[in-house]
Amino acid sequence: MTATAAPSETAEIQAILDKNITLEGPLLPILHDVQATFGCVPDAARAPIAEALNITQAELHGVISFYHDFRREPAGQHVLKICRAEACQAMGANALSDKVLSMLGLDWHGTSADGRITVEPVYCLGLCACGPAAMVNGQVRGRVTAETLVSEVSA
Structure with a gap:
């Protein structure tokens, strides 16, 4: 249809x-x-x-x-992309991702019920020497922690 x-x-x-x-x-x-x-x-x-x-x-x-950036549904007010590339994985990105998703109660590509936060995987942000890396609202961050990411998108 x-x-x-x-x-x-x-x-x-x-x-x-x-x-x-x-x-x-x-x-x-x-x-x-x-x-x-x-x-x-x-x-x-x-x-x-x-x-x-x-x-x-x-x-x-x-x-x-x-192309992973195209969506079928609008993203949340804050978009958090966590690097899933090998260099970031070697620096703890898998544990970081698991903790962030758990703290936010979301799955990959999920948006919070209030429409404030969307979490997406990304495969290389070009900060391989500063992993794990993430992008918050279009701004790249290196050596991130779950707590800092969650606090930034929750503010």
């Missing part, structure tokens, strides 16, 4: 398509603009995007699911 967009959403989706359709390789710019507008890539945007680009919805789904 295909979701249907509200008239105002349809107009916004069409404006994004019109803005980006002439670009070389317009799919990723379109998806980024849709997510910036709606906080996610809503199901209602998928059919118009696929139709405009002459691709199947399966192809579109493949791209959306390949």
Whole structure:
């Protein structure tokens, strides 16, 4: 079953398509603009995007699911990304992740019931010498602890 967009959403989706359709390789710019507008890539945007680009919805789904930053639901007010790459794992990222998820009562990709916090895995933030690393609201942090991360997103 295909979701249907509200008239105002349809107009916004069409404006994004019109803005980006002439670009070389317009799919990723379109998806980024849709997510910036709606906080996610809503199901209602998928059919118009696929139709405009002459691709199947399966192809579109493949791209959306390949890139971890695209969401089906809006993220929380605070987004916490914890590095899961090998260098950070060697510095305790698995224990850090387990503790943070437990302290927040969330699973990976989970958002708190009040919509304040979303926790996501990320595979390398480029701070390999300062692991374990995390990103809080777009700001990279090195040598983090569970307590400091939780206090930062809970504030």
